[in-house]
Amino acid sequence: MKISDKTNSLNLLLAMLMVSGTAFLVACASIGNPQGGPKDTKPPVVVKSSPEAFSTNFSGNKIEIEFNEYVQLKEVKQLFMTSPPMQKQPDITMRGKKVVVKFEEEFRKDVTYSMKFFNTISDFNEGNILKDYEFVVATGNQIDTLQVYGHVWDSQTLKPMENMFVMIYRDLTDSIPAKSLPDYITTTDKTGKWSIRNIASGKYKIFALSDANMNKKLDLADGAIAFSTSFFEPKASWKSSTDTLVVDSTKVNDKYVYRDTVITSKKIVYTPDSIRLRAFTEKSDLQFVESITRPEKGKLSFIFKNSLGKNDKLIPMNFTKNAKTVAEEYSINRDSVTWWITDSLVYKLDTIKIKFNYLGLDTANKQIEIADTLLFGFDFAELLEIQSNRKKKEDKKSALGVYFETGNANMLDIGRQPFISFDRPVTIMDKSLISLMELVEKDKTEKNIPITLESTSAANRKFKVNVALNEGAKYKLVVDSAAVRDIYDNVNDSTGVRFSLITKKFYGTLILDLKNIKSQTIIHLNTAKGLPAKELVVTKDGKYTIENVMPGDYFLKAIVDTNKNGKWDTG
Template identity: 25%
Template sequence: MKKYVAIGIIFFFLIVLLTGCARRGRPDGGPKDEDAPIMMLAKPVNLTTNFKEKEIKIYFDEYIKLKDLQKQLIISPPLKYAPVIKPLGTPSKYISIKILDTLKENTTYTFNFGQSVIDNTEGNILNNFKYVFSTGDIIDSLKVSGTIKDAFSNEVDKDITVMLYEVNDSFTDSIIYNEKPLYVGSTLDSTAWEITNIKSGKYLLLALKDASKNYKFNPKEDKIGFYKEYITIPTDSSYTISIFREELPFQLKRPSEAAKGHLLFGYEGVGDSLKVQPFSVSEKFESFTNFEKNKDTLNFWYKNAEKDSIQFYAINNQYRDTLTVKLRTKILDSLQIKSSVRGVLPLRDAFKLSGNIPIESIDTAKIDFIDKDSSAVAHSFSISKDKDEIVLDFVKKYDQKYSLVFFPEAITDFFGNVNDTLTYRFTTKRPTDYGNVYLTLQKVKSYPLIVQLITERGKLVEEVYAEHQQEYVFKNLVPDKYLIRVIYDNNKNRKWDTGNFLLRKQPEEVIYFNTVLEVRANWEMTETFMLE
C-alpha cells in the first residue's frame, strides 16, 4: 500500500513540474514588428540604364500591400497610358509593374510610391520608396524643391501637383492645357515638394490642384500657381508657389425658373455688370433684379407677364446676347422672413431681417418696438438697395432687453404678399462683455491696403481700407479668436484680385499676422504687425 502511495506522490510532482515548465515556455507573440519592408531585389535592378523592358518586378523581405496607390504614386515623366500595377488589395512579396506606354528616348523615369507601400501585418510604411531607370546611358540626378501656399487663404490644399515643362523651341504657353509635363512631384499631405532625377535645362515651374488627375490645367476646376520667371536647373534656390483660382471668361448659363415670377440667370466669370432687359412685354409688366449673395447668379423678379415666354437682351461689358425663357411654373413662393440675431445683439452689429422675395414696403404703424420696461424705443427702418434686407436703426442701450413685433401686413413684398405676426426678442450686453484690438502696421511697401479682421473660420468681421499710415481700431469684439489679413490693393479697386497664367499676372499679395488674437471680455490688445 505504501508503495502505491509513494508512486502516486511521485507522479503528482512530475505533473506539477511538467506543467510549470510548459507555462514558463509558453510563447507571448514576441515584440511588435515596427520595421518597414525592405526591398531585396528588383528586376531589372533599380537605377538601370538603357532600359527596354515591359515589366518590372520589385521583391521585398515580407508580405506588403499597396495603400491609396492612385493618390500616392507619382510617375515622372507622366505616362500616356497608366501602367498595370499589382498587388491591389491582396498581400504579396513583390510589386509587378507592366508598362503599356512607349517610353521616351534618353529619359530618366521615376516611380515614387510615396507612402503607399506598407507591410501586411502592422502597416509599417516604406516612406517615399522610388524605383528609377533611364532609357539612355545615364541617370539624371538633379533636383528642385520648394513649398506651396494659397494666394488668399491661410489654409493650403493638400495633394498639390508640381510640374516642370521644358522650355525649348516647341514650347508655347498653351502646353499646360494640352500636354503633360516632363517632370512632376507632389506635396501629398504637406506643403513641401521635391522633384528629383531631372536633367539640366530651362523650365516652366507650375503647380496645380489637379481635380481630374490628368496633369493638364482646366481653369473651370483646377487651382493654379506658377513661378513668374523660367527657372534654370541645376539650382540651389528653393521656390515658393502661390496657388489660386483664375477668373473664368464671362459666360451666361441657361436661365432657370425658381418659382412663378422668379428666374435665375447663372453665369461664370465676372458678372458684376450683368443686366438682363426684357423686350416685347406689355405696359403692365414689372420687374426687379438683384444678385444672389455668395453665388454667381442674377435674380430676375417679374409680374404681370401676359405671354408664356419672355425675351431678353443680356449685357455684361462687351458681352451681348439675346435669349428666350419659357414660363412653366404656376406657383408663387410665399414670403419668408429671417432674423440675423439669435438672443443677443452684439453692440457692433445691426438688427437685420432678410427676405426670400424683394421687400417692397414697410408699414411702421404696424410695428411695435419696446424695451424691458415696456417703453417705446425710438427707431427707424430702411430697405437695402437690393431689397433683400430690412435694417433696424436705433440707439442701443447696454444690458437691455427688447421686443420687436411686426403685426400682420407690416411687410409687403414685390408680389403683394404680406407677413403674419412676427415677434423677435433680443438683448444687449455691457461694453465690459467685449474686447478691443488696436493694431499698427510697420514696413508697409505701398498703399492702399485692405486690412481685414476675420474669425479663425474665415468669416469677415470688419474691413478697413487704408490709403496712408494709421492706427486700426476694432472695438466691441465678441470674445473669440481672430486673425488679421492684409491685402496690397495694387490696382486700387478695393478688392482682392486673383492671378492669370496667360497674362503672367500673379495674385495681389496677401499677408496674415502670424499671431492668433485671443480677444477676452473687458480686455484691450495692442499689436504691431510687421509686413515682411
C-alpha cells in the same frame, strides 16, 4: 496480509497518479489563443528588384519590386505617377510579395525616371505604410541627382494647397504648360510642401495647377494655378559644419576633466530649396447656369457661374413676366437670382419653362449667343399630402417666418443697425405692430424707442431698423402677430429678440507700424477662420490705427494694389 495490503495501497497510489497525470495532460492540451509578440509597426522593406534601384541604361518595359512580406496597394491608380510623366498610365499589379509595373509606352532616352508610389504601399496585416516610396532608374549611363523644394499656398487665404501638381519645364515659353507635358512633376502634401528629385542640370520654368481632368496640362478655365515669373537652375554644393566631440574624461581632484576634439563634416546642399508659389483661380468670363431649384411652388432659384451682364437674359416660355407676376431678387454680385411667382395661374403649373440667353464660345473660341432651356418641375401631390397632414393638426395657413440680425450672440457692434427679414416678399406691413424697447435696468421698465424701417432688398424681404442706439444699452425688438403679410397672403406669428449694443471698452485697438510701402497697399485684418473683419488702404510708410476690433485671433494680409482698383486681381 500485510504485504498484500501494501501492494494494494501501492497499486491505488499508482492509479491515482495515473489519473492525476491524465488530468494534467488533458489540461495541457486544452485549446486557447497563442500569445503573440509585440505589434508589428515596421513598414515593408524592399529585398530585391528587377532591375535594381538606380540602375542605368534601362531599356525594358517592366519593373518588379519584391518585399520582405505581403503588401497591399491603396489608391495606386489615382496616386502613382512617373517623373517625367507618361501619356499612358502603367498597369500596376500584385504578384505574391511583388509589385509589378508594366509600362504601355517607351521611355525617353538619356533620362532619369522616378516612379512615385507616395503612400500607396503598406503591409498586408497591420497596414504599416511605406512612406513616400520612389523607385529610380535611368535610360542613360548616369543617374541625375539634382533636387528642388518648395511650397504652394492659396494667395487669398494663405493656407497650404494640397494635391496640387507642381511641374517644371525646360522649354521656357509662356504657352508650354497648355501644350506639352512637363519634364518633371510631383504633387503637394497637406502642408503644401513638394519636392522634385533626380533632375538634370539646366534652366527651368515652374508651374502648378489643380488638374481636374488629370491630363497634366493647363486646359481648364476654373482650376487653381500658380507660377513664378523667374526661371531657376538646380544646383548642388558641399556645405561644411563643425561640432565638438568628447573623446574621453579624467578625474582630477574629485572633478572630471573632459578632453574633446573639433570635427568637421560635409553634406550636399541642393538649391533652390524654398520656391514659394501662390495659387489663384483665374476669373473666367464664360457664363453658364451652375444650378436651378424650385424649393417652393412659387420660388425659382438660379445660380450662375458669373455675374449676370447686359447680354444675359432670363425669358419665361409659358407665361408673361411683369411686376404683377414676378418679384425678382438678385444677390449682391448678381451671380444668383430668385424669382417669386405671384400669379397663382403660373405657380400652379407642373413645369415652369425659362429660356436663358447668354454669350458663350463656339469650338473655334468665337463668341456666340447661346440659349438654354431651364425646366422647373414641382411635385404638387407631395405638397397636397403635407398640407393635408398639417391641416389635421391646425386649421390655419403657414406662418410667415421672421428672422433677426442683431450681431454675434445678440451683441450688436457699434455703428451697426439691426435687420429684420422674412421668408417671402412682403406686400403689407403694419409698422405700428413692430416696436423697439430699451430695457432700463435701474427701474426694470421698458422705454419705447422710435424707429423707421427701410427695405434693403428688391423683393421687399429684408428691412433695416434705423434707430439711434446707446452704447451698452439692452433692447427688445418685437414683431407682433399679423404685422406682415406676404405675397401668398400668409401672416407672421408674434416673435421678438433681445440684444445689446457693445460698449467701446469691450473692443481692442490695433496699431500697425508699416514700412517699405512703395505703392498703394490694401491691408486686410481677417479672423482666424479667414473672414474679413477690417480693411485699411495705405500709400506710404507710417503708423496706422485700426479701432473697434473684437476680441479674438486674427491675421493680417497685405495686397499690393498695383493697378489701384481697390481689390485683389488674379494673374
